Each structure stands twice: as C-alpha cells, then as structure tokens.
Amino acid sequence: MAGKYTRTADRMTWGQIWTLTVACAAVALVVAAMAALNTALADLARDTGATQSQLTWIVDGYTLTLACLLLPSGALGDRYGRRGLLVIGLLLFGLASASPILFDAPTQIIGARAVTGVGAAFVMPATLSILTASFPARQRARAVGIWSGVAGSGGIAGLLGSGLLLEQWTWHAIFIGLAGVSAVLFVLTFTIPSSRDDTPSPFDVRGAVLSATAIGVFVLGIIEAPQRGWLDPWVLAAIVGGLAAGAVFAVVEARTAHPLLDVRLFRNRTFGVGATSLLLQFLATFGLFFLIVQHLQLVLGYSPLQSALALAPIAVVVIGLSVAAPWLIPRIGLRILTCVGLAVLGVALAMIGQLDAGSSYRDVAVPLVIASIGLGLCTAPATTAIVQNTPTAKQGVASAVNDATREIGAAIGVALAGSVLAAGYGRNIQPAVDAVPDAAKQPVSDSLAAALEVSKAAGPQGGQLADFAKDAFLHGMQEASTVLAGIMLVTAVVLGFWAPGGRGIAAIAEEPAPPTLADVD
Known part of the structure; x- marks a missing residue:
C-alpha cells in the first residue's frame, strides 16, 4: 500500500502538467528567438542594406539586454509575483517582435530586438521559478528536468521554425511568428498559478x-x-x-x-558547480552551433531548413536525457554527471575538428549525437543543483542565476569560436587573397560566405577559389573546435574535483507548501 501511495503522490496533476506546458513553451520561445534570425541574415542584408556590424547587433542586441536584466527581473518576480512578471514580459516581447513589420530600417530592427530582450528577461526566470514554487520537492526534479531539456534545445526549434517560414515567405514572417506565439502564450499565462515571496525584502x-x-x-x-x-x-x-x-x-x-543576490550561495559547492557547469555547457553548445551551421550551409550546401533538420537529433537526445534526470541524479550524483557530460562534450568537439572537405552528413551527425548526450547528462543536474540550493522564496533570483550563466556562456562561446575561426580562415586564405584582383581581396579575406559569392563571378577560376576558401574555413573550424574541446576536457577534470561527491544532489533543508490556484497576483 505504501508503494502504491508513493506512486500516486509522485504523479503530476492535470493542473501541474498544464503549468509545466505553458512554462516550457514560454522558455522555448525566448531561447528560439536567440537563434531564429541567424537563418535570415543574408535576406536582411539584401532587403534592408544592413552592414555586417548591424547584422551582428540585430542578433546580439537581444542577447545583451536579456543578460543584463535577468537578475533584477528575477528579484522583481519574487517580490511582486512571478506570473505577473511573465504576463508583462510576454506582452512586451510580442509588441517588440511585431514592430519590425512596420519599422524595418536596420537601426529600428536593432532597437526592436533590444526591447524584445527586455521582455525576454522578464519571461525567462519567471518560467522556472513558477515551476519550482508550484511543485513539491518530490516532483520538482522531474519538472526542472523537462524545463532544462526544452531550454537546452530551444535554439534548434528557432532554427527549424525560421527555416520553415523562409521556405515560403520573407524574413518578416519570423517576426510575425514570434509575435503570434507570444500573443497565444500571453492569454494562456492567465490560466496558471502564481507565487511570490510572502515576506518580500526591499528591492x-x-x-x-x-x-x-x-x-x-x-x-x-x-x-x-x-x-x-x-x-x-x-x-x-x-x-x-x-x-x-x-x-x-x-x-x-x-x-x-x-x-539582490546573496553571494554566499556560491560558497555552497553544489550551487557553484551547477552555475559553472551551465556556463561551460552553453559556451560549448553555442560555439558548436556557430561552427556547424556554417559548415552545413557553406561547405555541404544545405538550405537553412535542411541545416535545422540536420541539427534536430540534438533536441531529441537532450530532452530525453533531461526527462530521465530525476532517475539518474540520485543514482549517479552531480560529480559524475557533470564530469562525464562535459568530457563527452569535449570529445564531440574534438571530433568536429576532424571534419574535412570530403566529410558527409553522417560524419557530422555522429559527433552531434555524442554532443547531445553530453549536454543531456549535465544540463538538468546543473539546474537542479541551483534551484534546490536556493530558498523557495528566492526562486526568481535562482532562476535568473541559472539563465544568466547560460547567456554569458553562449556569448563567450560564440565570440571565442568566431575569433579562432576568423584567425584560422584569414591565415589560410591569404594565398588566394594575394592572387585575386584588388576589388575582390577584402570580400575573400572576410569570410567563406563572401568568398563563395566572389567565386560565382570569377568565371572558370571560381571553382578553384571556392574549394580553396572551403579548405581555409575547415582549417579555422578545426582550430576553433580544438580550443573548445580543450576547455571542456580541462574543466571536466576541475569540476570533477570541485563538485561534492556522493549520489544525488544536496539540497537546503526546506519543504515549503506549494502554492494553490488561489495564490495569484
């Protein structure tokens, strides 16, 4: 009878399933918006006249404001109500996403993306803190695992969605799609419970x-x-x-x-390892995406949609392992999951570094699946380590720490991979730069994409230039992958020593009652 009672108590109610669904959809929207426009940059440049610098800021303006405001917005949710902050964030996100439909000058799009990032900063920590405050401890790990899997694979959803839209419509459709999904979630958010700190401190x-x-x-x-x-x-x-x-x-x-943030939380080894692990995971993942999407499109000749579909296996594996996290964590523990997960990510990146001009999609798919296994092993445990070692009243701030480490890691990963790739490409393409006419020197030296455009107009010599540029790109990609792999392997060892031993994840001694539907803003 006791076993049957326990299984019944651990089963989610329909209300909890609905709350989990809405929260996961909202965080997927925020993460998808980070990646969605990468597939449309060429169209944006052609239609709006945006420079390379402006294209960079159309993507990064969103990331910058999102990262800046995560901690303050998490604290605001704790103080004034997490659902209320989620509602405001979705409204702002939707309005800002829709504005480029009418105001489509490059600077206006950059401004709209920055405001969209503000809305996303309200949404992202609220989704996780609503879950951690709504689920009792015995169910929390399962909910956090599902949320982590969705957050970890949301970028692929953004690439898939934008690729599908671009098959039929212009880049405006991406903004319409983001605004439309935000509007639906804005309405659905009123159907889920809220929570807040019952004894809020001054902001x-x-x-x-x-x-x-x-x-x-x-x-x-x-x-x-x-x-x-x-x-x-x-x-x-x-x-x-x-x-x-x-x-x-x-x-x-x-x-x-x-x-705003009790920095003494980082004295807790479990909390600190969780935050550091997340930063490293997203450093590796977004660095990998930056490299492999270009490889798929420029070397293998895939369309944006084909590239997104090629990455889809990552999402399946990550979500599957994240759902299994509540079973894995008490049996294996944070130390082994973190160490093995980061090491597997490092191995996958080292394999990416072995790709050459003759590589097929199968050669790409194997390291991608291995990378997804590594990410799936460590992403949910890291998030669980953070939320279980923060008081329930401060879950907004815990969620913000979780999200901020992801955003900072993603920014570092893209910047590091981009810098090493550019240096390697520039060094290896130099003989071709010396051989082309003066008007073509700058484009050829800038990037593989620009070099391929020059090759199309180069006549009989164009094929030779394209092959040489692809080889130069592959050299740069190999160097960038090797650097990222080295970081993952070294830090896997470091965190293996730093992380607490034993099975499971230690948590603070606290078992608050979950909020009810009556606990609303």
Whole structure:
C-alpha cells in the first residue's frame, strides 16, 4: 500500500502538467528567438542594406539586454509575483517582435530586438521559478528536468521554425511568428498559478544597477571581440570593466542587509558547480552551433531548413536525457554527471575538428549525437543543483542565476569560436587573397560566405577559389573546435574535483507548501 501511495503522490496533476506546458513553451520561445534570425541574415542584408556590424547587433542586441536584466527581473518576480512578471514580459516581447513589420530600417530592427530582450528577461526566470514554487520537492526534479531539456534545445526549434517560414515567405514572417506565439502564450499565462515571496525584502536598486552594469559591459566586450580583436583597447576595457563591476557587486551584496543576490550561495559547492557547469555547457553548445551551421550551409550546401533538420537529433537526445534526470541524479550524483557530460562534450568537439572537405552528413551527425548526450547528462543536474540550493522564496533570483550563466556562456562561446575561426580562415586564405584582383581581396579575406559569392563571378577560376576558401574555413573550424574541446576536457577534470561527491544532489533543508490556484497576483 505504501508503494502504491508513493506512486500516486509522485504523479503530476492535470493542473501541474498544464503549468509545466505553458512554462516550457514560454522558455522555448525566448531561447528560439536567440537563434531564429541567424537563418535570415543574408535576406536582411539584401532587403534592408544592413552592414555586417548591424547584422551582428540585430542578433546580439537581444542577447545583451536579456543578460543584463535577468537578475533584477528575477528579484522583481519574487517580490511582486512571478506570473505577473511573465504576463508583462510576454506582452512586451510580442509588441517588440511585431514592430519590425512596420519599422524595418536596420537601426529600428536593432532597437526592436533590444526591447524584445527586455521582455525576454522578464519571461525567462519567471518560467522556472513558477515551476519550482508550484511543485513539491518530490516532483520538482522531474519538472526542472523537462524545463532544462526544452531550454537546452530551444535554439534548434528557432532554427527549424525560421527555416520553415523562409521556405515560403520573407524574413518578416519570423517576426510575425514570434509575435503570434507570444500573443497565444500571453492569454494562456492567465490560466496558471502564481507565487511570490510572502515576506518580500526591499528591492535592492543598487544591486540591480551593479549587476546589470557588470553583466552588460562584460558581455558587450565579448560580443565586440571577434570584430575588433581581443587585444583592442575598447574590448579590453569593457571586459576588465565588467569584471571589476562584478567584483564591486559581490562586495556590496555581501554587506547589504537585503541583497539582490546573496553571494554566499556560491560558497555552497553544489550551487557553484551547477552555475559553472551551465556556463561551460552553453559556451560549448553555442560555439558548436556557430561552427556547424556554417559548415552545413557553406561547405555541404544545405538550405537553412535542411541545416535545422540536420541539427534536430540534438533536441531529441537532450530532452530525453533531461526527462530521465530525476532517475539518474540520485543514482549517479552531480560529480559524475557533470564530469562525464562535459568530457563527452569535449570529445564531440574534438571530433568536429576532424571534419574535412570530403566529410558527409553522417560524419557530422555522429559527433552531434555524442554532443547531445553530453549536454543531456549535465544540463538538468546543473539546474537542479541551483534551484534546490536556493530558498523557495528566492526562486526568481535562482532562476535568473541559472539563465544568466547560460547567456554569458553562449556569448563567450560564440565570440571565442568566431575569433579562432576568423584567425584560422584569414591565415589560410591569404594565398588566394594575394592572387585575386584588388576589388575582390577584402570580400575573400572576410569570410567563406563572401568568398563563395566572389567565386560565382570569377568565371572558370571560381571553382578553384571556392574549394580553396572551403579548405581555409575547415582549417579555422578545426582550430576553433580544438580550443573548445580543450576547455571542456580541462574543466571536466576541475569540476570533477570541485563538485561534492556522493549520489544525488544536496539540497537546503526546506519543504515549503506549494502554492494553490488561489495564490495569484
């Protein structure tokens, strides 16, 4: 009888399933919006006249504002109500996503994407904190695992959706699609319960400003590094300034009676390993996406939709392993899952570095599936480590830490992979640059995409130029993959020593009652 009772108690109610569905759909929308426009950059450049720098900011303007505001918005959700913040975020996200339909100058699109990032910053931490406050501890790991799997594979959903839309319509359809999904979720959000801190502390304005400054300035420097160079004075000033602001934030928060983020949480090894692991996972994953999407489209000649479909197996494996996380965590533990997951990611990246001009999709698919296994093993345990070691009343901030580490890791991964790729490509393409006419030198040296455009107009010699440029790109990709693989393998060992041993994930001694439908804003 006891076993039967336990199985019944662990079973989700229909209300919990619905809350989980809406929360996962909302976080999938936020993550998908990060990747969706990558498939449309060529069309945007042609139709709007956007420069390469403006195209970069159409993508990164969203990421920057999202990363800046995650911690303050998580604290606002704890104080004023998580569902209310989710509603406001979806409304702002939808309106900003729809604006490029009418206002489509490059600078206007950049501004719209930045405002969309503000809305996303309200949405993302609210989705996870609603779940962690709505589910009792015995069910929380399962809900967090599903959420983690969806968040980890949302970028592929964005690539798939945008690829499908671009098969039939212009890039405007991507913005219409994002706005439409946001409108549906805006209505559905009113059907799920809310929660908040029953004894809210005064909002830490000073901490909010310092955290936004530290993350924003640091991420800005990372974003600009591939274009300007890592040793550019402006880039160095931004990175060092961001780190300095982060140090000031930590000192101030440690001395504040009611801090935005209790930095003492990082003394907890489980919490610290979870946050660090997430940063590294997304560094590797988005660095991998940056490299492999270009390889699929420029070397193998895939369309945007074909590229997204080629990446789809990653989502299936990640979600599957994340759903299995509640079974894996108590049997294996955080240390082994983290160490093995990051090491497997490193092995997959090393295999990506072995691709050459004769590689087929099968040669690409094998390391992609291996990478998805590594990501699936460690993403849900890392998120669980964070949320189970933060008081329930502060789950908005815990969710924001979880999300901020993902965004910072993604920014570093793309910037690092882009810089190493550009350096390797530039060094290996130089003989071809010396041989082409002066008018073609700059495009050929800039990127493989530009070199392929030049090759189309180069007559009989165009095929030779295209092959040479592809080889130069592959050399750069191999170097970038090797760097990312080295980072993963080294940090897998480091976190293996740092992470607490034993099975399962230690949690703070707290078992609050879950909110009911009556607990609304």
